[in-house]
Amino acid sequence: GQNIDQPTEMTATEGAIVQINCTYQTSGFNGLFWYQQHAGEAPTFLSYNVLDGLEEKGRFSSFLSRSKGYSYLLLKELQMKDSASYLCAVIDSNYQLIWGAGTKLIIKP
Amino acid sequence: ETGVTQTPRHLVMGMTNKKSLKCEQHLGHNAMYWYKQSAKKPLELMFVYSLEERVENNSVPSRFSPECPNSSHLFLHLHTLQPEDSALYLCASSQDQGAGANVLTFGAGSRLTVL
Numbered sequence: 001g002q003n004i005d006q007p008t009e010m011t012a013t014e015g016a017i018v019q020i021n022c023t024y025q026t027s028g029f030n031g032l033f034w035y036q037q038h039a040g041e042a043p044t045f046l047s048y049n050v051l052d053g054l055e056e057k058g059r060f061s062s063f064l065s066r067s068k069g070y071s072y073l074l075l076k077e078l079q080m081k082d083s084a085s086y087l088c089a090v091i092d093s094n095y096q097l098i099w100g101a102g103t104k105l106i107i108k109p
Numbered sequence: 110e111t112g113v114t115q116t117p118r119h120l121v122m123g124m125t126n127k128k129s130l131k132c133e134q135h136l137g138h139n140a141m142y143w144y145k146q147s148a149k150k151p152l153e154l155m156f157v158y159s160l161e162e163r164v165e166n167n168s169v170p171s172r173f174s175p176e177c178p179n180s181s182h183l184f185l186h187l188h189t190l191q192p193e194d195s196a197l198y199l200c201a202s203s204q205d206q207g208a209g210a211n212v213l214t215f216g217a218g219s220r221l222t223v224l
Binding site for chain 2: 004008030031033035040041042043044045048050087089091095096097098099100101102
């Protein structure tokens with residue numbers, strides 16, 4: 001079967017750095033997405049990785065290692081507004097999108 | 110404004126009711142999707158429409174019936190639902206569907222409670 005694993009919940013402090021991990025076992029790989037979802041709101045696109053390495057976008061960076069079936073989302077200089085769920089999703093060999101259950105990130109002052 | 114609008118945002122219905130969820134996208138996208146989101150579970154893809162044709166139906170019970178009258182509108186008709194159908198129903202759209210990295214734009218969802 002296909003599986004995406006993410007921690008259910010993480011807590012971090014305002015101003016700090018947090019890394020949210022995602023490991024996947026899928027039939028093939030055609031890319032990986034990260035989405036952010038604030039409570040009661042729509043998920044919004046954060047990043048897309050298809051090649052190994054780090055993609056940086058402001059305070060957010062996403063890393064991919066295809067050989068390890070592993071990605072992480074790195075959030076720097078955390079702000080209270082970063083409290084949200086972060087969803088990892090992988091495109092498999094059939095171009096189906098396989099989703100993780102999401103990681104709820106709680107930011108404390 | 111996300112570009113994808115869902116109504117109603119909240120819906121409470123009995124098991125014998127019939128209701129519909131509506132989704133509208135203003136992005137000129139060719140593909141539209143219905144997802145079910147339950148607490149602490151991965152998003153479940155229910156239906157996919159590409160250019161108004163249904164291209165995927167992931168073994169969804171017949172009590173859920175989709176309709177895509179044009180490329181901007183998508184409906185999910187609900188009838189004789191079960192309490193376990195209570196969830197957040199998300200509509201999404203993307204420029205295209207199938208091969209490629211199709212970024213999804215989601216609506217805020219319709220929170221459904223079945224009593």
